[in-house]
Amino acid sequence: MQETVAPPTPPVSLAALLSREDLALRQITGPPAAEVAIHWAHTSEMADPYPYLLGGELLLTAGVHIPPGAGTEGYFDAYVARIVAAGGAALGFGVAPVHDTVPRALVAACEVHGLPLVEVPPQTTFSGVARAVWQLMARARLAELRRVSEAQRQLAAAASRPDPVPSVLRRLAARLDGRAVLYGPEGAEIAAAGREPGDEVRGALAKLARFVTSRASTTATDTVAGTRLAAYALGTGGGFVLGVAAPQRESGDHTIASVAAVLLSLLTGEHQSGTGAARSSALVRLLLGARPEEVAPLLDGGADTRWHVVHARPDSGCPDPVAASALGAALGSPLVDPSDDGVRVLVPAGPETPGGPGPAAGVPPEQREAEAVTAPSTPAGPRDAADPGAPTTTPRTGTPTGPGTPTTAPRTGAPAKPGATPATRTGTPTGPGAPAGAGLSPQRGWTLGVSAAVVPAEWAAADAQAARALARARATRVPLVRHAARPALADLVPDAEADAHARALLAPIAAVPALTETLRAWLSLHGSWDRTAVALSVHRNTVRQRVARCAALLDADLDDADVRMELWFALRRL
Numbered sequence: 026m027q028e029t030v031a032p033p034t035p036p037v038s039l040a041a042l043l044s045r046e047d048l049a050l051r052q053i054t055g056p057p058a059a060e061v062a063i064h065w066a067h068t069s070e071m072a073d074p075y076p077y078l079l080g081g082e083l084l085l086t087a088g089v090h091i092p093p094g095a096g097t098e099g100y101f102d103a104y105v106a107r108i109v110a111a112g113g114a115a116l117g118f119g120v121a122p123v124h125d126t127v128p129r130a131l132v133a134a135c136e137v138h139g140l141p142l143v144e145v146p147p148q149t150t151f152s153g154v155a156r157a158v159w160q161l162m163a164r165a166r167l168a169e170l171r172r173v174s175e176a177q178r179q180l181a182a183a184a185s186r187p188d189p190v191p192s193v194l195r196r197l198a199a200r201l202d203g204r205a206v207l208y209g210p211e212g213a214e215i216a217a218a219g220r221e222p223g224d225e226v227r228g229a230l231a232k233l234a235r236f237v238t239s240r241a242s243t244t245a246t247d248t249v250a251g252t253r254l255a256a257y258a259l260g261t262g263g264g265f266v267l268g269v270a271a272p273q274r275e276s277g278d279h280t281i282a283s284v285a286a287v288l289l290s291l292l293t294g295e296h297q298s299g300t301g302a303a304r305s306s307a308l309v310r311l312l313l314g315a316r317p318e319e320v321a322p323l324l325d326g327g328a329d330t331r332w333h334v335v336h337a338r339p340d341s342g343c344p345d346p347v348a349a350s351a352l353g354a355a356l357g358s359p360l361v362d363p364s365d366d367g368v369r370v371l372v373p374a375g376p377e378t379p380g381g382p383g384p385a386a387g388v389p390p391e392q393r394e395a396e397a398v399t400a401p402s403t404p405a406g407p408r409d410a411a412d413p414g415a416p417t418t419t420p421r422t423g424t425p426t427g428p429g430t431p432t433t434a435p436r437t438g439a440p441a442k443p444g445a446t447p448a449t450r451t452g453t454p455t456g457p458g459a460p461a462g463a464g465l466s467p468q469r470g471w472t473l474g475v476s477a478a479v480v481p482a483e484w485a486a487a488d489a490q491a492a493r494a495l496a497r498a499r500a501t502r503v504p505l506v507r508h509a510a511r512p513a514l515a516d517l518v519p520d521a522e523a524d525a526h527a528r529a530l531l532a533p534i535a536a537v538p539a540l541t542e543t544l545r546a547w548l549s550l551h552g553s554w555d556r557t558a559v560a561l562s563v564h565r566n567t568v569r570q571r572v573a574r575c576a577a578l579l580d581a582d583l584d585d586a587d588v589r590m591e592l593w594f595a596l597r598r599l
Contacts, residue, residue: 035169035276036062036081037161039115039141045157048149054132055115055141063114065162066155073107080112083143083158085151087119091128105134115141117154122147169277176200176281184288187339187470190347193292194218197285201278203252203271207289208234210264215347222270226252234266255279257286265293292351304359321481324360324373331478334487335370336495337471344368355468367495369488372465374478467504474498475507493549500550500560527598530591533578535599540578543571545596548589 039061064081070089118127135142183192198205198219206217229249233256247254253274259265267286307320349363360371474495476487490508498506534540550556558565576583
């Protein structure tokens, strides 16, 4: 039997063709029409049609080639055998003008060889049958394109979720009504979705995945226990493979799986803006005692590149390594550190502009302005903002509002001065005076805290900045908070004098980190007990007790705005 060459259009079932009332076709013998797939229609009156068939045809004949007289039974058996050997899907026999009925010997031969035999009535032309086949194929093709397009849209949406790889696998498994598995470079299952197959199928799919990684081929297919298997090598060069097991293969399934493979290639591939060898070298040098500023040129950027540290927490669940890698790719860096508590990303900010880094560039990170929406203009005191005499706060920002308070830009808390640059929804102004890190955008499904742009020697300080920014973002329920890098009045005080004053002022609580961090968070969140509790992951009563303890040890009235402001400036020196 010769190999069937299928056209690029989806096949139609013989049952769909028989259902056309205008054709009035009738199946005489052969397997059920619903199980017969027709790829095209072809008319031939050759005694041996084998050389002219590609496979999958509905072969139409009026019997002109049938010799008169004896020997017809042997003739029909050889004729049908050749059609089956060529891969013909069915035989359509036209009644009239040559034959009044379908020859009995032809019916018997089709029964023996299992070839569907269809009677074409006199009023139906072969061209009409062929046209009907093409019409059905066009409809099937349109339905396939719609199915593939819808699947592509759903897969792309799944890839943008906080858990992109599991989401893509779940969507693919649902579309194919089967099992989708992502295999790692060592052949182990990293993630899977869909109906759990039997041990035989699971083992065969894993074997097929190993076959793809060990050969130059990018795809491979097999059938085991009635289940269609396929493996797709992802284009990362890292040995990742997508495995698919489905009970049956429908038109467009290969295209849908290929789309998923492309998306998974992007999600699992390392975001390369520098070489892996350079990053490996940087890691080794750090382990051997090199300073960050010495290894930074080996990473993305160069010696003049400044960096942001980003702390991130998913809105739900714990981050998996693949989701963390996808977040890093979205932020533009492969330098990702996932953990159970969150993800840290080191993102290059790019070289400085000719104008320089700005007036605050020479100020150490720990002395710069706190998070963009953190520095309290008038923090609320121990009395909650619900007090009649206390200023009310705007939703999600904690910024004082009410009579006598400055008008603020929406959702930012920044005073809306004439000519001021509009602020973003994350609480950070944009434009020429925007804080460093303004190019980093919120990521759906994540809460981010971004440090100021720093040189490698200040990475540790930037890490603390990003942690505080993330705590504030979670407390205020905004998707992103940036640590601002602009000058402040406190920077006008000489460092030595400011440090000495801060140490003296905070000496009573400096030995208890929980008290200093609670006071810092409480002041930065305008005295909100609930938001401080969220930021510190403690109960609100614990916050109240710690703040009260601070007030007692410091012998300070925390209802006094001047006292709170002085404490805030002192805390920034720690």
